[in-house]
Amino acid sequence: xxxxxxxxxxxxxxxxxxxxxxxxxxxxxxxxxxxxxxxxxxxxxxxxxxxxxxxxxxxxxxxxxxxxxxxxxxxxxxxxxxxxxxxxxxxxxxxxxxxxxxxxxxxxxxxxxxxxxxxxxxxxxxxxxxxxxxxxxxxxxxxxxxxxxxxxxxxxxxxxxxxxxxxxxxxxxxxxxxxxxxxxxxxxxxxxxxxxxxxxxxxxxxxxxxxxxxxxxxxxxxxxxxxxxxxxxxxxxxxxxx
Numbered sequence: 001x002x003x004x005x006x007x008x009x010x011x012x013x014x015x016x017x018x019x020x021x022x023x024x025x026x027x028x029x030x031x032x033x034x035x036x037x038x039x040x041x042x043x044x045x046x047x048x049x050x051x052x053x054x055x056x057x058x059x060x061x062x063x064x065x066x067x068x069x070x071x072x073x074x075x076x077x078x079x080x081x082x083x084x085x086x087x088x089x090x091x092x093x094x095x096x097x098x099x100x101x102x103x104x105x106x107x108x109x110x111x112x113x114x115x116x117x118x119x120x121x122x123x124x125x126x127x128x129x130x131x132x133x134x135x136x137x138x139x140x141x142x143x144x145x146x147x148x149x150x151x152x153x154x155x156x157x158x159x160x161x162x163x164x165x166x167x168x169x170x171x172x173x174x175x176x177x178x179x180x181x182x183x184x185x186x187x188x189x190x191x192x193x194x195x196x197x198x199x200x201x202x203x204x205x206x207x208x209x210x211x212x213x214x215x216x217x218x219x220x221x222x223x224x225x226x227x228x229x230x231x232x233x234x235x236x237x238x239x240x241x242x
Contacts, residue, residue, distance in 0.1 A: 001120040003170055008130040016136035032104045032112055035070040038093045041101040043068055053098035082119040141200040177210055184216045184224045
């Protein structure tokens with residue numbers, strides 16, 4: 001949605017997918033977001049903490065880009081109406097994981113993903129030439145002379161098939177956790193976007209870097225239920241073995 005808002009500056013944009021559905025609004029991307037915006041923090045510290053936590057697997061140029069531009073885009077989200085938690089009039093930051101400073105923002109507790117989605121959707125509705133097509137399931141990319149020129153999709157409301165031509169196509173299709181036997185990702189995270197990209201000739205890499213939550217309740221035949229990393233080791237072991 002954020003990409004669509006940006007691209008709408010260049011012309012007409014259509015977003016197709018589970019937009020405005022319960023799956024879009026469910027807030028499964030809950031948690032938090034890190035940004036060096038507090039008085040005690042610095043961009044350089046955030047960058048170094050991230051590289052250290054990555055244990056040699058981070059691309060330094062990618063870390064630098066995300067960390068340096070983070071404050072600008074968090075400020076933008078706030079200007080667009082995102083309601084991050086506050087302490088009085090100031091943003092409320094917490095310290096978690098490998099961060100050496102308090103730089104973690106939450107929105108309505110652990111509803112950060114839901115709140116950001118709400119604000120972006122509201123922003124999109126203010127742009128006349130940004131169009132939303134809900135319940136559209138993309139089945140393939142149209143490739144001509146080595147370039148992607150459109151896509152085919154099924155309207156899930158009536159099963160009808162459609163073809164859409166465009167000057168450019170951007171895939172922003174979510175997770176792929178369900179291709180693994182064990183995952184805390186939602187059932188809809190099936191990797192369809194990566195599949196159609198692969199079929200169109202894209203090279204896939206680093207597929208193992210998928211967001212798994214480290215602790216989950218393992219009960220045969222049941223979905224993996226998230227447990228907070230704040231649980232003590234004994235509590236987690238008892239819960240998993242129960």
